[in-house]
Amino acid sequence: MRSPVPDLLDAVLEECRDAGDDGELAGSIPELADADPERFALALCTVDGTRYAVGDAEHRFTIQSISKPFVYALALADRGYDEVLDHVGVEPSGDAFNEISLEDNGRPRNPMINIGAITTHALAGPRGATAEQSTARVLEGLSTFAGRELEVDEAVEASERETADRNLALAYLVRARGKLQDEPHDAVDGYIRQCSALVDVRDLAVMAMTLGAGGRNPVTGEQVVPAWVCRQVLSVMATCGMYDAAGDWMTTVGIPAKSGVSGGVLGALPGQVGIGAFSPRLDRFGNSVRGSRAFERLSTEMGLHLMHAPEVAAHVLYGLVEPDDDADGLREVRLQGTMHFAAAEAALRELEAVPDDGAPVVVDLSRVGSANAVGRRMLREGVERLRRDGHEVRVEDPDGVLDD
Known part of the structure; x- marks a missing residue:
């Protein structure tokens, strides 16, 4: 018997593709503005490592802000909860991803917005790690989550550096309040390189399932981070992962998720499935239009909402x-x-x-x-x-x- 799961994914893909061509390509990064707006892909990964993928599943794109929960996980594993919390909070900001969103003591509100993610990047690796060592730890960690070595898109990295003024300003603000461990230029450079790692939707699904399986990569079997770290990361993703659309996302889709301006969306349903989607056109919040529609359809048709009560x-x-x-x-x-x-x-x-x-x-x-x-x-x-x-x-x- 041939599994009907690929047919279900194909049906979701085609229905969401035909729903229109709303949204715009990311204009803040020149390299991303040249993306093919018609590309669309969807992938699932189960707890035993089975993967399903449809559409442009071979196409690779830069991970961008989808890297944030994974780098947060690495920082928690390396430094512990208390030290990370001292530098980055966990409260929803209600702001766009690139807003100045600081608490009174200068701490970024959460690690899913840029100002928090730049701070978190500097916390990867052991205490006393140099900026170069932190970046190396991040790229190695992202690869371990994906189950394969990830490359960096040098062209996108260079393009992002040309438009990094706002992120540099954010980094200087946090550094001035004593919450950023690295020099601002070093932290932003490392963060940009982190965001420029290349993935496809199958990578996203595996990475998501690793979070949803308590830190164990379902393909390699490697325990990437402790289970308590995944619980913390998924909790913050549920409340902050989709920026100022997080509340609407949680009520309609109900899957802890993270988006990126290249058009990727990742979702992790604990103990059940990891999901990756890609389509470059973005809504006003910076989330993939078609990717968001696909998640909503999957949640509805497959009963994947986190608040769906089990009958067990x-x-x-x-x-x-x-x-x-x-x-x-x-x-x-x-x-x-x-x-x-x-x-x-x-x-x-x-x-x-x-x-x-x-x-x-x-x-x-x-x-x-x-x-x-x-x-x-x-x-x-x-x-x-x-x-x-x-x-x-x-x-x-x-x-x-x-x-x-």
Whole structure:
């Protein structure tokens, strides 16, 4: 059987392509203003590294601001949460990507706007790293997220340097308040080189899935950053990733995302899928018009909105076998699904309802696919409490769901 997923992506691509040619090419960077406005591509990556791509999937473009969450992740992994937070905040700015958006103490409001991203770039690498070492760490880290070595588009880099006056002004502002570790020119040069790394939509999908899989690259299997870093990055992406359109994006699309002025859009749905899209025409917020439409369609048709309530917890009980049902004298509590907090809580209520009649209890986990740390801890505690109440309890766990 041929998977229908590519056909679904093709249908989304064609429908969004036919929706019109709204938007304008990025005019702030001369090299980007010469892009082919008709290019359009879409890619997905699953948790096991399976990739689907349609449209102009081979076309490479500069990553631009999509690099920001990944460099934020590297800074968090290298310096720790407290040090990064001292230099860059996490609050939505409500401003465009290139606005002067500082708190009273001079700290940029978040790492997804330019002034925050320039500050974050200087925090990549160990304490005491030179500007050159920070930039090398960033390019190496972006490549590890993508699962292959990324090249830099030297022409775009040179073009961005010619139009870097505003970013330099922002860098000097942050440096004057003691929040930028590198010299402004060095920090901006490094940031521009970071933004000039070349990717395609499949790279974006893999990078997104790496964030959505707790930092493990689904293609290479490498743990790029710790899981707590991904939780932090995805949280900031959800509230700040699409700039002053972040609120509208979160309500309509509901996928933590980041856009770039070259026309790329990246979205990471934790534990499910990474998505990459590319189309150069931008809306007034600097987000790809067709890419945004494609994300909205995928969210609607595939139920990918982050706030879509799963039904797992409501169907945790597969069945209950009373001692007399099969004449073996055992009470069997058969559970199913994935055991996170809500599902495990529902399972504990089933165990709580076990009558104190002396019958041995079997907790059957053979239909439970997986459990996170919280689910395991809760189920173990439920079993131990049944035993302390005097029940003889046997756990059937053929797949080792309760193992660490």
